[in-house]
Amino acid sequence: MSPYPLAVPTGYRVGPWTVERPLGAGAFGSVYAAVRDAGPGELPPRAALKFLPTGTRTPRQLRHLRDLAEREVELLGRLRSPRLIRMYEALTVDDPAHPELDGATVLVLEEAAESLQTALPRLSATDRARVLAQVCEGLAQLHGAGWVHGDLKPGNVLLMADGSARLGDFSTASELDGTHAYSPAFATADYTPPELLWSEFGEHGTRIRPTADLWAFGVLAHLVLTDGLPLPGGTPSARRDAAVRYARGAEELRLSPELPAAWREIVADCLSATHEDRARRAGRTAEPLSARVRAAAAGRPPRRPRRRALAAAGGVLALAVAGLGVTLLPDERPPGSPEASGYERCASRSVCFFSEPEGGGEMCAWDGDDPDWFDGVSDCAWAAASSPRSVYNNGGPDPGGYIRVAYFARIGLQNRLGCVERGDRRNLPAEPGVRSHTWAKTC
Numbered sequence: 001m002s003p004y005p006l007a008v009p010t011g012y013r014v015g016p017w018t019v020e021r022p023l024g025a026g027a028f029g030s031v032y033a034a035v036r037d038a039g040p041g042e043l044p045p046r047a048a049l050k051f052l053p054t055g056t057r058t059p060r061q062l063r064h065l066r067d068l069a070e071r072e073v074e075l076l077g078r079l080r081s082p083r084l085i086r087m088y089e090a091l092t093v094d095d096p097a098h099p100e101l102d103g104a105t106v107l108v109l110e111e112a113a114e115s116l117q118t119a120l121p122r123l124s125a126t127d128r129a130r131v132l133a134q135v136c137e138g139l140a141q142l143h144g145a146g147w148v149h150g151d152l153k154p155g156n157v158l159l160m161a162d163g164s165a166r167l168g169d170f171s172t173a174s175e176l177d178g179t180h181a182y183s184p185a186f187a188t189a190d191y192t193p194p195e196l197l198w199s200e201f202g203e204h205g206t207r208i209r210p211t212a213d214l215w216a217f218g219v220l221a222h223l224v225l226t227d228g229l230p231l232p233g234g235t236p237s238a239r240r241d242a243a244v245r246y247a248r249g250a251e252e253l254r255l256s257p258e259l260p261a262a263w264r265e266i267v268a269d270c271l272s273a274t275h276e277d278r279a280r281r282a283g284r285t286a287e288p289l290s291a292r293v294r295a296a297a298a299g300r301p302p303r304r305p306r307r308r309a310l311a312a313a314g315g316v317l318a319l320a321v322a323g324l325g326v327t328l329l330p331d332e333r334p335p336g337s338p339e340a341s342g343y344e345r346c347a348s349r350s351v352c353f354f355s356e357p358e359g360g361g362e363m364c365a366w367d368g369d370d371p372d373w374f375d376g377v378s379d380c381a382w383a384a385a386s387s388p389r390s391v392y393n394n395g396g397p398d399p400g401g402y403i404r405v406a407y408f409a410r411i412g413l414q415n416r417l418g419c420v421e422r423g424d425r426r427n428l429p430a431e432p433g434v435r436s437h438t439w440a441k442t443c
């Protein structure tokens with residue numbers, strides 16, 4: 001039997017496309033390389049045709065397949081982001097002479113060279129880290145647009161001819177409706193977060209949140225960086241049982257010793273056992289995670305603060321470390337003394353932003369990056385209502401040279417507003433507000 005759910009012969013024509021050779025197959029889709037010999041000039045000369053057998057099968061299978069096809073067409077038709085595979089058009093096969101193909105949905109996609117699944121054994125450590133950073137960027141773009149992927153795994157990461165990565169297979173993707181989306185729940189067990197392993201499949205599907213993709217990213221990163229899955233067991237069902245034991249607190253997570261140090265905290269945060277812990281440690285979406293993953297891939301020391309942002313309101317200092325799974329290192333000291341005022345409240349090795357000029361008013365302080373001030377590493381609540389009016393870079397020396405601080409108007413380090421040299425303290429203009437910052441080598 002063909003491993004392809006839909007066997008399409010070489011030379012088969014659909015619209016302007018002629019099938020050349022098979023590229024890969026999943027549970028539902030059969031993907032073929034194709035060339036264009038006619039049709040509108042804006043279409044590329046080559047593409048990957050994904051055939052979904054929506055014309056055959058039993059009515060029940062059909063309903064499900066149509067749902068998968070519609071999800072993919074809907075998402076790809078509406079979203080265009082550099083890290084998501086593009087769709088050029090969607091066609092329906094009209095060919096009563098070939099009943100097995102008649103009525104099939106054909107997605108005409110940007111052609112990738114291969115999937116991460118097949119490429120992985122040949123990739124160097126540097127390439128593996130780079131691909132992970134690009135996958136996380138793709139997830140951040142997807143989440144930023146309000147969608148959840150729902151089936152992130154090596155077969156759904158596509159590598160282009162230039163080696164860059166894109167996310168593919170959006171048949172399980174779903175658009176967020178508030179905090180949740182409804183997925184058809186065909187995610188792969190090894191990449192499914194514990195809370196979804198026993199979740200109910202309701203009328204509209206399984207309720208999932210973007211943190212489900214973060215769990216899958218943690219599993220993927222562990223696999224890509226160590227060639228092994230994070231949970232023990234020789235079969236998917238043994239690993240699912242291990243996930244259940246882990247989620248119930250009966251078993252600890254033991255990450256491979258081969259996992260590079262820069263990635264351990266990222267993977268552990270993504271593999272937090274519950275949605276709540278994952279959201280707190282890794283973020284509610286991939287957007288805050290992306291900067292950490294980029295830094296790890298670039299070999300920079302993780303800039304995630306070891307403590308939460310230090311907020312001082314009305315001169316009362318609060319060390320807010322609880323709840324992040326975060327410990328203060330013995331050599332860390334609290335920011336300035338409680339009697340300190342103005343800029344002097346800012347602890348060494350921190351960057352501090354103040355709600356008033358000259359270091360006055362409320363303060364938010366970090367010793368690391370924060371790609372989203374309101375929903376990232378920490379919540380700088382007052383900055384949501386008013387923009388910071390002064391800043392003090394009280395950072396220390398850094399072996400990598402990341403001693404300056406660049407700050408941005410938008411989450412994810414976008415729309416750069418300015419940069420502060422080490423030791424610099426200055427007033428800021430009233431608008432616009434600051435949403436993210438990063439330690440930088442140059443200003």
Ligand SMILES: Nc1ncnc2c1ncn2[C@@H]1O[C@H](COP(=O)(O)OP(=O)(O)OP(=O)(O)O)[C@@H](O)[C@H]1O
Binds near residue numbers: 048114115
């Ligand atoms: N745009 C593309 N370019 C090249 N190859 C592709 C492309 N899209 C998919 N493939 C190949 O086809 C395989 C199956 O595609 P895809 O994952 O989209 O199908 P599926 O049936 O939806 O899979 P799943 O079993 O994950 O639901 C991929 O693993 C990859 O090898």
